[in-house]
Structure formats: structure tokens, C-alpha cells
Amino acid sequence: MKLNIGIIKGDGIGPEIVTEAMKVLDKVGEIYGHTCDYTELLLGGASIDVHGVPLTDETVEKAKACDAVLMGSIGGDAKTSPWYQLEPSKRPEAGLLRIRKELGLFANLRPAVLYEELEGACPLKPELTEGGFDFMIMRELTGGLYFGERKTEEKNGVMTAVDTLSYNENEIRRIAKRAFDIAGKRSRKVTSVDKANVLDSSRLWRKVTEEVAAEYPDVTLEHMLVDNCAMQIVKNPKQFDVILTENMFGDILSDEASMVTGSIGMLASASLNDSKFGLYEPSGGSAPDIAGKGIANPIATILSAAMMLRFSFDLDKEADAVERAVDQVLKDGYRTGDIMSAGCKQVGTKEMGDLICERI
Amino acid sequence: MKLNIGIIKGDGIGPEIVTEAMKVLDKVGEIYGHTCDYTELLLGGASIDVHGVPLTDETVEKAKACDAVLMGSIGGDAKTSPWYQLEPSKRPEAGLLRIRKELGLFANLRPAVLYEELEGACPLKPELTEGGFDFMIMRELTGGLYFGERKTEEKNGVMTAVDTLSYNENEIRRIAKRAFDIAGKRSRKVTSVDKANVLDSSRLWRKVTEEVAAEYPDVTLEHMLVDNCAMQIVKNPKQFDVILTENMFGDILSDEASMVTGSIGMLASASLNDSKFGLYEPSGGSAPDIAGKGIANPIATILSAAMMLRFSFDLDKEADAVERAVDQVLKDGYRTGDIMSAGCKQVGTKEMGDLICERI
Numbered sequence A, B: 001m002k003l004n005i006g007i008i009k010g011d012g013i014g015p016e017i018v019t020e021a022m023k024v025l026d027k028v029g030e031i032y033g034h035t036c037d038y039t040e041l042l043l044g045g046a047s048i049d050v051h052g053v054p055l056t057d058e059t060v061e062k063a064k065a066c067d068a069v070l071m072g073s074i075g076g077d078a079k080t081s082p083w084y085q086l087e088p089s090k091r092p093e094a095g096l097l098r099i100r101k102e103l104g105l106f107a108n109l110r111p112a113v114l115y116e117e118l119e120g121a122c123p124l125k126p127e128l129t130e131g132g133f134d135f136m137i138m139r140e141l142t143g144g145l146y147f148g149e150r151k152t153e154e155k156n157g158v159m160t161a162v163d164t165l166s167y168n169e170n171e172i173r174r175i176a177k178r179a180f181d182i183a184g185k186r187s188r189k190v191t192s193v194d195k196a197n198v199l200d201s202s203r204l205w206r207k208v209t210e211e212v213a214a215e216y217p218d219v220t221l222e223h224m225l226v227d228n229c230a231m232q233i234v235k236n237p238k239q240f241d242v243i244l245t246e247n248m249f250g251d252i253l254s255d256e257a258s259m260v261t262g263s264i265g266m267l268a269s270a271s272l273n274d275s276k277f278g279l280y281e282p283s284g285g286s287a288p289d290i291a292g293k294g295i296a297n298p299i300a301t302i303l304s305a306a307m308m309l310r311f312s313f314d315l316d317k318e319a320d321a322v323e324r325a326v327d328q329v330l331k332d333g334y335r336t337g338d339i340m341s342a343g344c345k346q347v348g349t350k351e352m353g354d355l356i357c358e359r360i
């Protein structure tokens, strides 16, 4: 099979970690008989440096012509980077938001997994996480406050800023269906998170998720208020299977959940559209402080490549092989600095990529 | 001094815990020579049961005539209580939102404190919380998505729901000043939390907090994105002194923070207006499952009464005495069920109130 993959190396540690993921993809190709055809695309700071804008129309078109896109991380240090002298709509993150919208990537999947071997890095007491946990956050990614109308204007001499949170039933239905589809292949429970005691958009969200739930008799739906969910993720992460929520709540809760696992350098993510196309990226940021040092953890990006094989190319066997290789490398005691613990062998970015390739 | 106090017993465990806080206030009055004059006010489910609505105009007027209001908790079990058969605007919580707005309670203070004696209940590993932590969330309470225009309507046959997030510079300035005032009496650091990489309202928030910071040269201001803050509260709660944020972010982060302390039954809160008036209530909910059993923890409400003495009546000595009595009762090994641990003596709601009174 020919895999037509867009590559966005991105900023900070992006190029280093993406390089390792490409190495893993090539190794998979070699073993299973696929050819990876890469098209390099510029997004974020890297695009500003070349084109003056974080995303060009040409890049959007090129991305659309790919079957899937693998991305490093976008953005720099907001305090020191010249990118942040630009107005907000021209900064690196604006390119990320625009490409999500242009490609219709409404379904953002963020796994929150506690790896048995990495329990030491988890900030929670062991009695709360015994036996591990493994849930998936399904975040709506192209609606809500992120893409509503906004304006800042003077009203009677007083500056006023307005953002708009809007959802229609179709937007809610398609993400809810995705959540139920995925829950059906997991532990068959969807926790839909909203603020229905305050927001109209949440009340519509609740109504539509209930309609969708009626089509999935074997999946349980529960509703949870967002403030309660922020508590429950800390108190009892084992209770969750799939958390379904809107864009802004999902941004907050998925980052909280990734921290609760204690190993954000291990967490993949996928942003999917209506068909098989997806943008795959690590959950963590561009970590400009350690960029270029060869010490960043490439595993989140490698696992994102595995998600790409699974969701965009239906190559489950290949995805399993990558995930198993990652498990094995951890079992064999290799760690990058961010997940290092006593008795393990510390390795750099490139070495970690090699070790995983060897195990495929 | 005559203390003119409104009392909202509220729903669920509300009446039990408020009764103990009133006992403590009376004891303080006895010792320090004050008279507490209580006016009972109905809000939430208790008001629905009597008047059919969660808050009457008459109650609003009566509350305004008090110097401060002490409240239990509002609301019931959304799955089973008949209150939740009513439309959203008639449910218990709607009364709470309305009274906040009517009384102009824009500044919501929620302490997140790890009590040395209760470290066992904290979900975080001891190495993350060594030496304890003590921060304050200052949440804007009368603006943002909670009070913006909203509507649900059919557009070309598709149901669409819209909520509005709006802030003007005056609303931001007054809450920011409160945060800086309070930080000035604490560790002199304000962490302002927003989503300025996406929202116009957050960019205005950032600008105005910087203007306010210029008036407080001895207090440090840092900005943090809300998704990062949700991570940092778990990763390193010791870094915070005062967290300043808008209404919805504050709702989510304050609940996350209260769970991170591990003892939500200990956490007070105050909602203040432009003058000395305040509404004081425990951070936790109405816990309908344990209502009437005499086992709820009254300490959060008792500490809310202490905040009332301090903020609305300037009775610092009296507030200190209550807080010291609570510390002492913990040192003496008394615990309600929610914070019970090995080697301690378990007591009920009323006994806990008595034990605290004895120590004042």
C-alpha cells in the first residue's frame, strides 16, 4: 500500500520527534510492504519564518491532497519568541486553528493512559490508580468558543470583548456518534460532559447526545457537569471509558487528564474529519526550552503515527506492532529524561526511536 | 456589635451544617460581646417547595437588608428530585445565579488549602505536597458565559444554541484589583488565567490585569493559559498564591483545586460585592445522599462563617479564633466520616460543631 502522508515538523522539539516517527513508519513499511510518501508542509512558527504567515492557502491545498498528516508541535516561548510580537491572528497557534477548520477535523481523540511501567511518574497516590486506567477524551474541535464570532469594541467609552459559543444539532450529533462508535469498541460507556445547569449550548448538547444514545443500546450514556468532571479526573480516573465534550471543556479536561497520567510525553492524539483523513500529533507542546538538545521524548509522536495507521489507513496489525514495540521498550527499561526513574537506562530522542524500530 | 446576618439553610445537608455554623457564631458572640441577629431566607429547592420559584423578589430585598448572608448548599439529586422536572430557569441553581447577580457578588474567593492533619486524604503523592499548600482562587462571578445572552432556535431546520461570553474592562478591573489587594496580604503573586491565544475576552482580560498590576509594584503578575493551569494544579499546586480568572474557568479550576486538597468538606467560600456585603457558603454541594443523617462535615460552613466575620464585619480576632478552634479540633484527632483516617475519633455533624465551640 502507498501511504500518502503530509509531514508538519513544526516548532521547538517538533522536527526531532517527527523524524523518529518517520523512521518508525519507514520500518513498518519495510516489514509490512508499504511505501510512505512524505510531503513536507509548513505550519506555525516554521511557516511564519518562511512565508510571514502561520499557514498559507497552498499548504492547505497540499494537506488536503494527502491521506493523513503527521505533525510535531506548534508554537514557541510566548515571552521571548518574535512570533508573539505579531497580532494574535498571525501567531503560530492561529495556523493550527485554521487548519483544523479547513480540513474539517471536528473529532479530536486524546487517549489518557497510565502505563504500568510509568506508574512512578503519576502524580496520584498508587491506591487511586491501582491496575492502571485507560480512557479516551473525544473533544469537539471545530465549533464552540474557538470558532464563534468575536469582537472587541468600545461601548460608551468602555472596552468590551465578546466571544460566542455556538453549537447546532448536526455538529453535536456527528461528534456524539464518533464517541459512541469508539466506546462500542472499548468498555461501552460514554460520559458526556457539559454545563447544562447554565448554558443553552449544553442543554442542546445533552438532548442530542441522548438521541444518539438511543441508537446505541449497548453503550451506556452518563452526563456529568464540567466542574464535577474536573474533580472526578483527579479523584477516580478509573471510572471513565470515553469522555465526550465540546471544544473548550475538552481543551481543559484533556490537559488535566494528560497530567494525571504523569507522562504527557507518551500521549498521542488524532483529529479526524468525516472520512478517513486525520491530523496526528503528540498531546504535549513544543517545549522550546529543550529543543535541539536531542533529549525530547518521541514516543507520543510515534504513538500518534500508530493512530494514523489505524484510523486513516485501517492498518490495525501495523498499528499494533508499533504499540507493542513501545510497550516492549518500556519493559526493557529504556526511558527518555521526562519519564526517567531509578534503575532504568536513560536514552535520547534518536536512540529511543532506534530502540523502538528494532522491536517492530 | 450587632451582626445582621441572613441565613439560607438550603437543601440537602444545608440545614444541618448551617445549624452548626450558627452555633459557632453564637459562641463567638457570647465571648466577644456581639449579638447575631438572624433573618431566615429561602433559596433553591426550599424556596421552590414553598413559593414555586427558587428565589422571590421579597427574599432578594430581605437579603439586601442584611450585612452578610451565610448559606448552606443549594440543589438536589438531578436524577430523582422533582425540582429537576422544572425548566432550567426554575430549578434550584437558577436562584443561586440570580442572587449572585442581584446582590452584585462579583468576587468569589475559594481557598484551596491542604491541612497538615489531612494530608492522608489528599489524592496527590506526598512528595508533591510536602509542606502543604495554600492558595486562593479569585473567580469573577457575575459575568462571562453565566450571564451573557443565550438562545436556542431553529435555523433552516437545524436547532442551534448560542451562549455569549462577554466582559468589559470595568468588570475585569474590579475583580483584578480585588485579587491584587488580597495577594498583597498573602505571598504577593497573582496568576491570571485566561485563553488569550483564542478568545478576545481573554485578550482584554490580559490587557486590563496588566494595567492593574502596574498599580501594585510589590505584587507579581503572571499569565497562564487555562489548559496549562488545569495541569499545573495537579503537577505543582505549591506554585500558586492567588489565581485570578473569569467565571467559567473559575468554576472548573476551583473544583479541580478543591479535589486536589482531598478535603472539600473543609473548604469555605465567599462571594463579595463592591462594599462589605458577602454571601458565604461551603465549596461542596448539598450531598442529598447523606442529608438528614447527621454525618455531614460542618467545618466548611463554619470556616465560611469565619470568612464572614473577617470580610463583612472586620472582626479579624473573632475569625482567627474560629480558625484556630478548627485547627485544634483536627489536632485533637476528631474527624467526620469524609475526612476520617486511622487512629482518629469519628464524630457526627452536631458533635463536631460542639467540639469546635468548646475550643473557641
Ligand SMILES: CC(C)[C@H](C(=O)O)[C@@H](O)C(=O)O
Pocket (backbone or CB within 6 Å): A093, A096, A097, A251, B197, B198, B227
Ligand atoms: C494551541 C491552542 C490553540 C490549542 C487549543 O487550545 O486547542 C492547544 O491547547 C491544543 O489543545 O491543541
Ligand SMILES: CC(C)[C@H](C(=O)O)[C@@H](O)C(=O)O
Pocket (backbone or CB within 6 Å): A197, A198, A227, B093, B096, B097, B251
Ligand atoms: C450550581 C452552579 C450553577 C454553580 C456554578 O457553576 O457557579 C456551582 O457549580 C458553583 O460553583 O457555585
